[in-house]
Amino acid sequence: MDWLQNINFIELIKCFITGGLICVIGQILIDKTKLTPARILVIFVTTGTILGGLGIYKYLVDFAGAGATVPLTGFGYNLAKGAIKGVQEYGLIGAFTGGVTASAGGISAAIFFGYIASLISKPKMKKE
Amino acid sequence: MKPLDSKKDYQDYVDKKSPNSPILKNCFNAFWVGGLICTIGQVIMNIAKSRGLSQDICGTIVSIILIAISAFLTGLNIFNKIGKFAGAGSLIPITGFANSIVSPSMEYKSEGYVMGVGGKMFTVAGPVLVFGISTSIIVGLIYLIFNTQNITLV
């Protein structure tokens, strides 16, 4: 448990507050507009990709760590970062391979676990 | 003003009659649940880093673990209760993306494992991938154009 000794509380608080605030922006969108969840996710991922491409989101990631990478804007940032890295390494073809390569883990995991969940579990009614 | 004079008058009248969501309470819940999920991600990240893994791999590990937790909770019929409580707090982190893939998979199980689960899996999350990946390709192409002209964008 060596990681326990080098917990950086300032880092965790920065992460908590940044992540929380990004979610609050989403909550305001949910309550103040009639956007469906899918549209809100699209807005966040596209914003993240554009900010990532412009190099702005990187500062937020440096500041907040997982507080900026775990929200879907971070997923978008990752896509943009991957695409740029792909271009640097492979040129034109990298623009097409880079983004998905960088986020392959997340996408594959979601598909795989989604399929597993559907095998073993059934939806239930919300009972309150 | 009589509410039924025109469609616009009626819409204004209905907007006045419709209760608003408790936005302060919702934002507070979204804030702390969203923050907590990110902090869990950060802790996982730190553990992975202390094992000497690279930054990119650590990020991927964080995503996969959070997605697995979210899928597990969705399968146990718990995630929708968290989502109802936290709203954007559980929707915006990668957990919401996972939930939006897992929930239609379970829902359309009754239409079979190929066209039901396989076909309907992305009914909610599909647009996220379409717009995310398309935008990233555009970002890559723009970068390519600026880069070949020796103007750095980033």
Add this chain to the structure above:
Amino acid sequence: MQKLGKQTIKFDNPPVITEVASIVGPKEANGPLAKYFDQCLEDEFWGEKTWEKSESKIIKETVNMAINKSGIPSNDIEYCFAGDLLNQCISSSFGLRELNVPFIGIFGACSTFVEGLSLGAIFIESCAKHVLCAASSHFCSAEKQFRFPLELGNQRPQTSQWTVTGSGAAVLSQNGDGPFITHITFGKIVDMGIKDANNMGAAMAPAALDTLICHFKDTGRSPSYYDAIITGDLGYIGKEILTELALDKGYNIKSNYNDCGVMIFDKEKQDTHSGGSGCGCCATVFSGYFFKQLNEKKIKRILLIATGALMNSTSSQQGESIPSIAHAISIEM
């Protein structure tokens, strides 16, 4: 049978509602009206593999129960009017495929039950001795078709309504001593431009108002003639809007007006936001609660106005507004 005014039919020999039956799901069974329903289900699947099958089973069992309770041999039932919310009304046609009674499938969204009663009453007056009317809805199958997967962690807006799981069925006869259907008023399609599929009550309230006023004008009656004026599924928001709009037009319905969607759930405890909705809402509340009240002579005259939102998921994705309808029947002891 004669026509009164523009939209109302008055029966010379009013058809009798001989018997009714109602089956509801687990959430309704925890609501304030639970003790009035014939059967409450423990889970939403009822032993079936899918919700669609479960809904078919609910309407099938409700219809069988109504026939058995009425004591009329099922061979003597001449026509059956039934409908539901699922695409191409599969719950009722699948559920009733073994009924062996001439079947007239109807769709009036949540107004289906009253539409069925109205058509059935006209058949009774003109040619048939016994007809059957039924309608059903299921929360899970409706969410799946109209909204999101059940397990999606989203928040329902404050204006949204909760689709009732359940079915109501009624047997109408030429003779008997149950409550009589004396008048029916078929409504026009009314669209006041509401586009929000999460605010059905507001979309349907103008249709209910139109039918209500038309009924009073055609029959020459006033709101105080009825012991109860009941709308199908306007919910809290729609109820408030209808009360205000009716008052605005000179009809005070405050004292004797209620809504099935408001009655079936406990808003605070059950977290249903604006109340219940769906074909099953009006069908189960009438079959469960009001029929018994009428039979026990606790109330004698009731105007039942079932409202329906005539949209589907494609139309709302394409940004169309919601055309609405309301049909009214006057039931007297």
